[in-house]
Amino acid sequence: MPKKIEKIAVLTSGGDAPGMNAAIRAVVRTCAYHNVECYGVYQGYEGLIEGDFEILNARSVKGIINKGGTFLKSARSQKFRTKEGRQQAYDNLIKANIDGLVVIGGDGSFTGAMIFNQEFEFPVMGIPGTIDNDIVGTTHTLGFDTALNTVVDAIDKIRDTASSHNRLFFIEVMGRDVGHIALNTGIAGGAEEILIPEEDLGLDRLVDSLNRSRKSGKSSSIVIVAEGDKIGKNIFELKDFIDENMEGYDVRVSVLGHMQRGGAPSCFDRVLASRMGVKAVESLLEGETNYMVGLINSKMELTPLEKAIKGKTKINLELLRVSDIMST
Incomplete structure (x- = not known):
């Protein structure tokens, strides 16, 4: 039996993307809905290592759904690439009695989450946030x-x-x-x-x-x-x-x-972020781990982080043909 999830942390990592704030809001409010305590981690994985996180509630995330960027900030952590850095991050999470982690970012962020899960069996869930739309397992990434x-x-x-x-x-x-x-x-x-x-x-x-x-x-x-x-x-x-x-x-x-x-996220990205945040938290509560949530055939689905990282998105050949015709 997996350990019951009672506290969840959320962080944003890598390049910022419109919709990240909306996703944070969704994670926090889904936690509140299920009576789970939520912690916001500042500066991505660097914040895990430094212990830079605080409790967030439903009111902590008011007025951010329309904001671009990420109020939790983002950073690329060289320390987290080391076993010592990841150990320090794990120790900080255990010290705060945090049971699960939601990572909002791209393939580099997911690689860190996957390695962290493999080393410490710590429950993780990914939300794809990158404007490039270059992650397998979702038709749309946040910000695209x-x-x-x-x-x-x-x-x-x-x-x-x-x-x-x-x-x-x-x-x-x-x-x-x-x-x-x-x-x-x-x-x-x-x-x-x-x-x-x-x-x-x-x-x-x-x-x-x-x-x-x-x-x-x-x-x-x-x-x-x-x-x-x-x-x-x-x-x-x-x-x-x-x-x-x-x-x-x-x-x-x-x-x-x-x-x-930059800029305020579109209606599509705000709705997508909300759906992904709910799916990420509820999946952790159901005992799922080491997955990324994504939009497939208009439904929220789970894709193993390894597949999301190693897969390669394909260009839409129909759009290429449309482009040729339209340029006539």
């Missing part, structure tokens, strides 16, 4: 939908300038290893071309696409580039190539950067 809306809004504004001055804009979005943000926002923003890590389209195709656009009468163009795209060393090298090899284009570059992580 909000990031898409933020990027599309930026593309719309940039297009106004591109159209006014007959310019070609390369717009770089986040996505070091996956192109989910680029592909979705490129279609929604009416981009002429979308460059993603999963599909090496090559410079020749890019040039052909831009030539077709110009011959069809387009006086301005938008090209969305995922930061991990392999065509050039970086987006500025792409600009230089077009400047050198294609006449008649006034080329500009816009790197959206960390603005994609």
